[in-house]
Amino acid sequence: MRSSRYFLPTLxxxxxxxxxxxxxxxxxxxMIRQGAAGIYSWLPxxxxxxxxxxxxxxxxxxxxxxxxxxxxxxxxxxxWVESGRYDDYGDEMLRIEDxxxxxxxxxxxxxxxxxxxxxxxxxxxxxxxxxxxHIQWKxxxxxxxxxxxxxxxxxxxxDAYSFDLTAEDGQKxxxxxxxxxxxxxxxxxxxxxxxxxxxxxIGGDLSHEFIVLAETGESEVFFDKAFDGLDPMVEAAAGADxxxxxxxxxxxxxxxxxxxxxxxCPVDAGNLITGRGIEVGHIFFFGxxxxxxxxxxxxxxxxxxxxxxxxxxxxxxxxxxxxxxEACHDENGIVWPEAVAPFKVGLMNLRAKDEECTAAxxxxxxxxxxxxxxxxxxxxxxxxxxxxxxxxxIGLPYQLAVGPRGLKNGVVEVKDRKSGEKLELTPExxxxxxxx
Amino acid sequence: MRSSRYFLPTLxxxxxxxxxxxxxxxxxxxMIRQGAAGIYSWLPxxxxxxxxxxxxxxxxxxxxxxxxxxxxxxxxxxxWVESGRYDDYGDEMLRIEDxxxxxxxxxxxxxxxxxxxxxxxxxxxxxxxxxxxHIQWKxxxxxxxxxxxxxxxxxxxxDAYSFDLTAEDGQKxxxxxxxxxxxxxxxxxxxxxxxxxxxxxIGGDLSHEFIVLAETGESEVFFDKAFDGLDPMVEAAAGADxxxxxxxxxxxxxxxxxxxxxxxCPVDAGNLITGRGIEVGHIFFFGxxxxxxxxxxxxxxxxxxxxxxxxxxxxxxxxxxxxxxEACHDENGIVWPEAVAPFKVGLMNLRAKDEECTAAxxxxxxxxxxxxxxxxxxxxxxxxxxxxxxxxxIGLPYQLAVGPRGLKNGVVEVKDRKSGEKLELTPExxxxxxxx
Numbered sequence: 034m035r036s037s038r039y040f041l042p043t044l045x046x047x048x049x050x051x052x053x054x055x056x057x058x059x060x061x062x063x064m065i066r067q068g069a070a071g072i073y074s075w076l077p078x079x080x081x082x083x084x085x086x087x088x089x090x091x092x093x094x095x096x097x098x099x100x101x102x103x104x105x106x107x108x109x110x111x112x113w114v115e116s117g118r119y120d121d122y123g124d125e126m127l128r129i130e131d132x133x134x135x136x137x138x139x140x141x142x143x144x145x146x147x148x149x150x151x152x153x154x155x156x157x158x159x160x161x162x163x164x165x166x167h168i169q170w171k172x173x174x175x176x177x178x179x180x181x182x183x184x185x186x187x188x189x190x191x192d193a194y195s196f197d198l199t200a201e202d203g204q205k206x207x208x209x210x211x212x213x214x215x216x217x218x219x220x221x222x223x224x225x226x227x228x229x230x231x232x233x234x235i236g237g238d239l240s241h242e243f244i245v246l247a248e249t250g251e252s253e254v255f256f257d258k259a260f261d262g263l264d265p266m267v268e269a270a271a272g273a274d275x276x277x278x279x280x281x282x283x284x285x286x287x288x289x290x291x292x293x294x295x296x297x298c299p300v301d302a303g304n305l306i307t308g309r310g311i312e313v314g315h316i317f318f319f320g321x322x323x324x325x326x327x328x329x330x331x332x333x334x335x336x337x338x339x340x341x342x343x344x345x346x347x348x349x350x351x352x353x354x355x356x357x358x359e360a361c362h363d364e365n366g367i368v369w370p371e372a373v374a375p376f377k378v379g380l381m382n383l384r385a386k387d388e389e390c391t392a393a394x395x396x397x398x399x400x401x402x403x404x405x406x407x408x409x410x411x412x413x414x415x416x417x418x419x420x421x422x423x424x425x426x427i428g429l430p431y432q433l434a435v436g437p438r439g440l441k442n443g444v445v446e447v448k449d450r451k452s453g454e455k456l457e458l459t460p461e462x463x464x465x466x467x468x469x
Numbered sequence: 470m471r472s473s474r475y476f477l478p479t480l481x482x483x484x485x486x487x488x489x490x491x492x493x494x495x496x497x498x499x500m501i502r503q504g505a506a507g508i509y510s511w512l513p514x515x516x517x518x519x520x521x522x523x524x525x526x527x528x529x530x531x532x533x534x535x536x537x538x539x540x541x542x543x544x545x546x547x548x549w550v551e552s553g554r555y556d557d558y559g560d561e562m563l564r565i566e567d568x569x570x571x572x573x574x575x576x577x578x579x580x581x582x583x584x585x586x587x588x589x590x591x592x593x594x595x596x597x598x599x600x601x602x603h604i605q606w607k608x609x610x611x612x613x614x615x616x617x618x619x620x621x622x623x624x625x626x627x628d629a630y631s632f633d634l635t636a637e638d639g640q641k642x643x644x645x646x647x648x649x650x651x652x653x654x655x656x657x658x659x660x661x662x663x664x665x666x667x668x669x670x671i672g673g674d675l676s677h678e679f680i681v682l683a684e685t686g687e688s689e690v691f692f693d694k695a696f697d698g699l700d701p702m703v704e705a706a707a708g709a710d711x712x713x714x715x716x717x718x719x720x721x722x723x724x725x726x727x728x729x730x731x732x733x734c735p736v737d738a739g740n741l742i743t744g745r746g747i748e749v750g751h752i753f754f755f756g757x758x759x760x761x762x763x764x765x766x767x768x769x770x771x772x773x774x775x776x777x778x779x780x781x782x783x784x785x786x787x788x789x790x791x792x793x794x795e796a797c798h799d800e801n802g803i804v805w806p807e808a809v810a811p812f813k814v815g816l817m818n819l820r821a822k823d824e825e826c827t828a829a830x831x832x833x834x835x836x837x838x839x840x841x842x843x844x845x846x847x848x849x850x851x852x853x854x855x856x857x858x859x860x861x862x863i864g865l866p867y868q869l870a871v872g873p874r875g876l877k878n879g880v881v882e883v884k885d886r887k888s889g890e891k892l893e894l895t896p897e898x899x900x901x902x903x904x905x
Contacts, residue, residue, distance in 0.1 A: 040538070040599060042590040066590075068540070074538060103519070107504075109504065129565050132610045150512075163476060165476060165513075186543075187541045187543055
């Protein structure tokens, strides 16, 4: 993509109302613009990142055996009356009346709706287990939306729902999601730690939050350094018993400041790591909490009718864009992990009015693009200094700078955004390095 | 995907409340379920089709130079007050108050919001032309939602918005979308005819509807048979003048029954084709209708400030699922065009309890999947008759039936769903045919 065409309205100034790094950087890097409090439009580069995150989340859900559906954003209120949550949910639920005066709402989560779909279609234990997920916009009418996409009102969430015959099978479904989450966050370039959590309004008695470590994270976290020795990229054959893996990851101490008690910590100081973190996922096993009141039952092997055992599993997809930036930035801007970078390479023509320089850039752009590399090509005639600053701000993994002086010596410059390392290479070497 | 695992709740009975073929077939084929009037959940197979259509739409928008963004579903009411449409839009607009009593709405379209984004970011003619599109759920509170996804309340639309300095440039942007639409509908396996249209509440004076031909379509349409000689898969170099192509496509008579007047038709009876059709796209050039009241201006080459020339371009993505079924079905079920089929092949094990038969099926499934073919593998132990009927209903392009009798003779059966042609082939020949 050529910068001269691309809609990428970057800002030199830091917006006054943005209090945290990810909010500031997403605005400055032209990724989002606010429509109303806590409601954002995603501009082209922001959307590219969002979609890459969404796709990794999707792949790991599919690999874990979950099946993708898509429930609507607007729900009828009746189902929530049936589950008993219509009144419980309070002001955070965006309540709506349609033109005929029917009570509707913008879904903040989908336990009721998926349970309704399930109970109408699935009648036998033979059709279990099932895990259905969707990646859909939700709305929670936060009293004080802030921190950009980290605490927005309209946000993109992946929510999965598992249905099993027995609590033992339900634990297996829970374990499959637990492992899928470890893999998902690792693939996103994040270090995530599962922590035992309160279940809150979702209910149930088994629940973990996944907290990613980020220097500028919202909470202080405390965890056993044993986590450093665990590999989140769990490779397990289909149907393998995941309990030992889950046991290993949950056997070590980890807690947010809300529940950590320094005087009663089971880990001695030498093994305790203190950091900051951001919640990006939350999984729940709640058994019959919804299936019982909503009468979601199947016929069991003995012919008796039993309520299904359910769990739900959320990932904050739009929140992850912010969380990744909190974990991956420096004083000059964003430092994207390669898996979610909007482009791999930022190619800069340092003298756009120089024909030879432009020809060399055009050729590099064509070669990299032909090799399947995503390139943002700054072909504009702004100054070199502004170009470098802008590339640092938007944080693509590699910068490829081409100027008349280097070309005279037959070289271009490749910079690794994360390490800052710069190499002078021939154009051929640069291509080889960037397509390796 | 194995049927034994897949969430595909097909129905033998025709649902009583479904009045048109696509609504009946989408319910029967387990593609959608209603959440509330005109609001649907997309089950796994329905969602696969929706995503394939969405991707073809996206690819043609990108190829035409449009850039993807994503605006939120919920909008602040102020922008609509500013454009003057807040009162005009009437009861179809879903109006909402948030917890602080602020007036919001669920976007039925996005002219105001995109104009607001544009005016805040783009200040110079040098940044034009721009065409920004998004594929997002919209809500229109139809008084009487019906016909399934054909006239739903919550629906998925692709809407693009072009911004140009002059009306001449605006016409070029319009032409690029016109050609993109011809290509999009052709790639979806549809025959679409552009018809001059009223602009209605969007405004402006240049507008075309794209109507796809379908025997069970909603409107009667009349058009010159000259359209049969035109190739919609226009191949044009970047920047090429598309006016001759648009002129060619708009020079022939085409009208819906709303405006067709048999007594004053410019085409003689021998050249007039009568059929039925469904509106799937609508494009508008409306110049300064929004840019003027909303003050979306740029600095022109002479330094003067001028309102931008705008157009908007919609495709009903979720509606297309229904439209394709209206155009592509027979008495036994859906007949998917290959480009949007949820799976290419339906593999049927006709005797799931027979070990040899199951081994042969498993091998075919493995080979086809390894070759990148999407296969729905009916590995359940229901009867052969039910399996055939179910496969006809869901309408995958090819059926591959494997039974003990055929295997004894070393053959399997490949059926082309559209032509009904059946071939007895060796498993190797079947693989070769299906992966060709």
